Amino acid sequence: MTTRARLAISRPTSGACGKTGSWRVFRPVIDREKCNSCGICAMFCPDGVISEDIQIDLDFCKGCGICANECPKKAISMEREEK
Amino acid sequence: MTEIPREEYILKCTSACAGCSDSLTLRYVLKAAGPETVLVVPACCTSVIQGIYPHTAMNIPVYNVAFAAAAACASGMSAAFQAAGKKANVIVYAGDGGTVDIGIQALSGAFERGTDFLYICYDNEAYGNTGMQRSGATPVGARTTTTPSGKIQVKKDLDGIVAAHNPPYMATACAAYPKDLFSKVQKALSIRGPKFIHVLAPCPPGWRFSSEKSVEMGKLAVRSGMWILYEREFGKVTINGPSKAAMIKPIPLEEYLEPQGRFKGISSEAVAMLRSQAERNAMRLKKEEEGIC
Numbered sequence: 001m002t003t004r005a006r007l008a009i010s011r012p013t014s015g016a017c018g019k020t021g022s023w024r025v026f027r028p029v030i031d032r033e034k035c036n037s038c039g040i041c042a043m044f045c046p047d048g049v050i051s052e053d054i055q056i057d058l059d060f061c062k063g064c065g066i067c068a069n070e071c072p073k074k075a076i077s078m079e080r081e082e083k
Numbered sequence: 084m085t086e087i088p089r090e091e092y093i094l095k096c097t098s099a100c101a102g103c104s105d106s107l108t109l110r111y112v113l114k115a116a117g118p119e120t121v122l123v124v125p126a127c128c129t130s131v132i133q134g135i136y137p138h139t140a141m142n143i144p145v146y147n148v149a150f151a152a153a154a155a156c157a158s159g160m161s162a163a164f165q166a167a168g169k170k171a172n173v174i175v176y177a178g179d180g181g182t183v184d185i186g187i188q189a190l191s192g193a194f195e196r197g198t199d200f201l202y203i204c205y206d207n208e209a210y211g212n213t214g215m216q217r218s219g220a221t222p223v224g225a226r227t228t229t230t231p232s233g234k235i236q237v238k239k240d241l242d243g244i245v246a247a248h249n250p251p252y253m254a255t256a257c258a259a260y261p262k263d264l265f266s267k268v269q270k271a272l273s274i275r276g277p278k279f280i281h282v283l284a285p286c287p288p289g290w291r292f293s294s295e296k297s298v299e300m301g302k303l304a305v306r307s308g309m310w311i312l313y314e315r316e317f318g319k320v321t322i323n324g325p326s327k328a329a330m331i332k333p334i335p336l337e338e339y340l341e342p343q344g345r346f347k348g349i350s351s352e353a354v355a356m357l358r359s360q361a362e363r364n365a366m367r368l369k370k371e372e373e374g375i376c
């Protein structure tokens with residue numbers, strides 16, 4: 001066995017911690033009428049799941065609500081997930 | 084300032100709690116550092132949220148190392164890169180417990196040796212990953228699992244300790260000001276020698292506030308003067324904009340303390356100690372900026 005193979009090396013994997021979207025209790029919903037695409041929500045999303053064109057990746061969004069709290073236009077509402 | 088790159092170096096997603104400021108901080112640290120970077124991460128929330136072997140969400144090289152050894156490991160790594168003629172950013176990314184308590188002698192050693200690296204301490208003011216025990220960085224009055232009626236001692240002056248090593252660059256930052264953090268990381272990496280950035284990282288479960296308030300809490304820390312944003316470049320202090328404003332007209336300290344469950348029922352003596360520590364820090368930095376001391 002090579003030295004390299006004996007080291008515990010983890011490889012970059014998308015979804016390494018599962019689909020974290022399943023954690024959500026509340027889902028961010030954007031009102032496109034109010035949104036002016038300023039990008040502030042995307043800037044503050046800790047997990048970087050809001051794209052440049054302000055689409056939220058619900059497979060991974062944890063529902064923290066920071067985007068809704070920081071949106072200057074109050075364009076995001078947090079709506080309870082039905083499960 | 085250069086535009087913040089779109090690239091993300093953390094793949095969706097880590098297992099960090101919803102609303103984690105450690106994640107937000109790391110996003111911008113890596114955007115500033117870019118792909119030619121190695122992170123050295125001791126035991127802390129970050130080492131756990133990366134993912135479980137054999138998978139990781141981290142899309143740059145990360146070296147996980149024993150608690151007390153992070154800065155020493157970075158010293159060796161930095162020397163090895165230099166010997167091999169390779170240009171790479173070596174960044175220690177460690178929690179407050181791993182820095183102000185357990186990693187402090189390795190940190191001091193690396194700064195004394197003049198290691199070319201950047202040490203970032205993200206400060207959630209407790210041992211987060213093991214369930215929020217008090218650390219040397221926990222502020223007076225804060226409840227943790229090991230200080231159930233509030234910590235008696237004041238927060239250790241980590242920045243004072245680092246400053247005593249006279250590094251070419253040191254700064255404070257806060258997860259709620261990602262652009263400021265981004266430019267400080269870029270500036271630090273443009274300078275040779277040992278650099279240090281201390282980032283306040285509000286932690287929803289640890290500080291007992293709901294997850295959507297993470298960024299708000301960081302802003303309240305700065306506006307109340309509990310956290311001061313500044314840089315010290317080759318000994319010259321600059322207090323940054325948001326903290327300049329807070330020094331002229333701070334919001335009441337209570338606006339920062341009240342939304343946090345960890346300060347519930349805090350004694351008036353502890354509030355007075357928090358206030359006087361914040362005022363002393365502000366006064367000292369202001370004098371230093373004006374060249375009085």
Ligand SMILES: Cc1ncc(C[n+]2csc(CCOP(=O)(O)OP(=O)(O)O)c2C)c(N)n1
Nearest residue numbers: 126127128150178179180181209210211212
């Ligand atoms: C020598 C040693 N002692 C204790 C631990 C257990 N431990 C792992 S992470 C951690 C807490 C680290 O706290 P901090 O550095 O503040 O990082 P945070 O978890 O808050 O991000 C502790 C006590 C360990 N891994 N090694």
Ligand code: SF4
Nearest residue numbers: 035036038039041071
């Ligand atoms: S912060 Fe609000 S207004 Fe700005 S892009 Fe996001 S949703 Fe739209």
Ligand code: SF4
Nearest residue numbers: 045061062064065067
């Ligand atoms: S709820 Fe949190 S994780 Fe989801 S998009 Fe908003 S900021 Fe990001």
Ligand code: SF4
Nearest residue numbers: 099100103128211286
């Ligand atoms: S405990 Fe705090 S710092 Fe650790 S992952 Fe959770 S929110 Fe982040």
Ligand SMILES: [Mg+2]
Nearest residue numbers: 178179209211
């Ligand atoms: Mg900590």
